[in-house]
Amino acid sequence: MGPLAVFGIENDGLNLAANLLLLFLVVLWLALVFWTYSDARRRIADPMLVGCATAASLFPFIGTVVYVIVRPPEFLEDVRERELEIAAAEARLATIEQLSCPYCGFDVEKAFLRCPSCLRRLKEPCTVCGKPLDPRWKICPYCEAEVGQPAEGRRARPRRATAGSGTPPRPSAERPARASRERPQSAG
Numbered sequence: 001m002g003p004l005a006v007f008g009i010e011n012d013g014l015n016l017a018a019n020l021l022l023l024f025l026v027v028l029w030l031a032l033v034f035w036t037y038s039d040a041r042r043r044i045a046d047p048m049l050v051g052c053a054t055a056a057s058l059f060p061f062i063g064t065v066v067y068v069i070v071r072p073p074e075f076l077e078d079v080r081e082r083e084l085e086i087a088a089a090e091a092r093l094a095t096i097e098q099l100s101c102p103y104c105g106f107d108v109e110k111a112f113l114r115c116p117s118c119l120r121r122l123k124e125p126c127t128v129c130g131k132p133l134d135p136r137w138k139i140c141p142y143c144e145a146e147v148g149q150p151a152e153g154r155r156a157r158p159r160r161a162t163a164g165s166g167t168p169p170r171p172s173a174e175r176p177a178r179a180s181r182e183r184p185q186s187a188g
């Protein structure tokens with residue numbers, strides 16, 4: 001007696017077919033439970049929710065259909081990959097922004113003093129060696145001049161040649177060129 005005998009199916013051939021169909025449905029149901037479990041694991045991070053999805057799929061066929069409707073649209077792997085891509089794109093964008101004119105966005109290089117497009121000043125040159133200075137620098141790293149120091153500031157050394165202090169002044173004959181250059185300044 002097959003399970004469908006209650007429906008009045010008495011024929012042996014039909015009975016066998018009904019039994020095979022039932023077996024097929026049971027195997028399909030178990031396969032769907034397994035598929036739901038493995039699919040949920042690839043899409044849902046929370047193991048508790050994976051358990052809920054698998055439990056729902058135990059309800060034959062309908063459970064899996066409902067799961068397919070409400071499941072997260074993306075695989076966790078794809079989500080992670082996309083987040084990495086976004087982070088990389090943001091990092092790339094930050095690099096591009098750093099090397100573009102803050103006024104017009106034109107591509108500039110680190111050593112540019114003025115934007116070649118909008119002609120606005122991007123960096124101040126060192127007053128001593130002329131190299132472009134980062135606004136955060138306190139000294140020029142190329143020539144050790146202090147930032148904002150005037151070009152002739154190096155020569156402005158206190159001179160005590162005429163004062164009667166203990167140490168005798170260095171003979172000016174040692175550097176005749178410098179002495180002759182400075183003399184008109186001090187006089188004026």
Ligand SMILES: [Zn+2]
Binds near residue numbers: 101104115117
């Ligand atoms: Zn510009």
Ligand SMILES: [Zn+2]
Binds near residue numbers: 142144145
């Ligand atoms: Zn310098």
